[in-house]
Each structure stands twice: as structure tokens, then as C-alpha cells.
Amino acid sequence: MHVEVKLSKRKCQWCGCAFESAHPSKMFCTKDHQNQFGNFMASRGKVLMPIALSWRTQRGRKGVGSEALAEMVAFLDKCAAELADQGAPPIAQHFKRVRAEGTGIVTGRAVVRVRPSRSKFYG
Numbered sequence: 476m477h478v479e480v481k482l483s484k485r486k487c488q489w490c491g492c493a494f495e496s497a498h499p500s501k502m503f504c505t506k507d508h509q510n511q512f513g514n515f516m517a518s519r520g521k522v523l524m525p526i527a528l529s530w531r532t533q534r535g536r537k538g539v540g541s542e543a544l545a546e547m548v549a550f551l552d553k554c555a556a557e558l559a560d561q562g563a564p565p566i567a568q569h570f571k572r573v574r575a576e577g578t579g580i581v582t583g584r585a586v587v588r589v590r591p592s593r594s595k596f597y598g
């Protein structure tokens with residue numbers, strides 16, 4: 476018996492090539508490109524996180540906080556250019572799909588503001 480598998484067309488999030496897959500969540504043409512994308516994000520994330528956290532916790536203060544936003548923006552522009560040179564499609568498409576699956580990040584009124592420096596547990 477012939478079973479028809481419906482293939483959908485999509486773009487590899489690393490190289491930008493068109494490929495078909497029956498699996499709805501597949502975003503890369505090969506496992507190698509999935510790994511390269513993951514390595515790119517992990518290595519840039521290691522650089523970005525300390526800068527982003529410095530900005531978030533120290534913004535408005537002289538020194539590291541006030542410079543962190545400009546540094547973060549410059550680094551993100553560099554990363555976006557690297558991805559474009561690589562042939563990757565705009566990252567917003569990737570984010571839209573990942574976000575649809577749930578990032579675990581809660582925003583708006585549901586956000587619980589934690590101030591560790593004023594917390595009874597840490598004071």
C-alpha cells in the first residue's frame with residue numbers, strides 16, 4: 476500500500492537553502508547545519524549574556540551599565556551581519572517559530588519582579 480507523506484517546503488535556518496521535510500518542526504537541511512547554528516548561538520550567547528545582564532542590572536549608572544547597551548547593540552549588529560554572510564534567512568522567522576513553541580519567558584503582568592539585593596532570602 477502506498478502511503479503519501481506530505482512534504483512541506485522550508486528554508487534552512489543556517490544556509491538558507493530550500494528543503495522539504497515531512498516533519499513540521501524541522502528547521503535545518505542537515506544535522507550538521509543544525510549543529511553549526513546551535514554552536515553559533517551558544518558561542519555568541521556566552522559573549523552577550525554578561526553584557527546584557529550588566530545593562531539590565533546596572534543601567535543608568537556610570538561605568539559598565541551605561542556602556543553596556545551600546546556594546547550590546549554593536550555586538551548584535553556584528554552577529555546579524557555574520558548570519559547574513561552565512562546565508563541564513565532573517566532571524567525573526569526563526570524566533571517566530573521558536574516563540575510559537577514557547578520560550579518559557581513570561582512577560583507583562585505575570586512577571587514577578589525579583590530584587591535579590593532586597594530579598595529576605597539573600598539579605
Ligand SMILES: [Zn+2]
Binds near residue numbers: 487489490491
Ligand atoms: Zn542548511
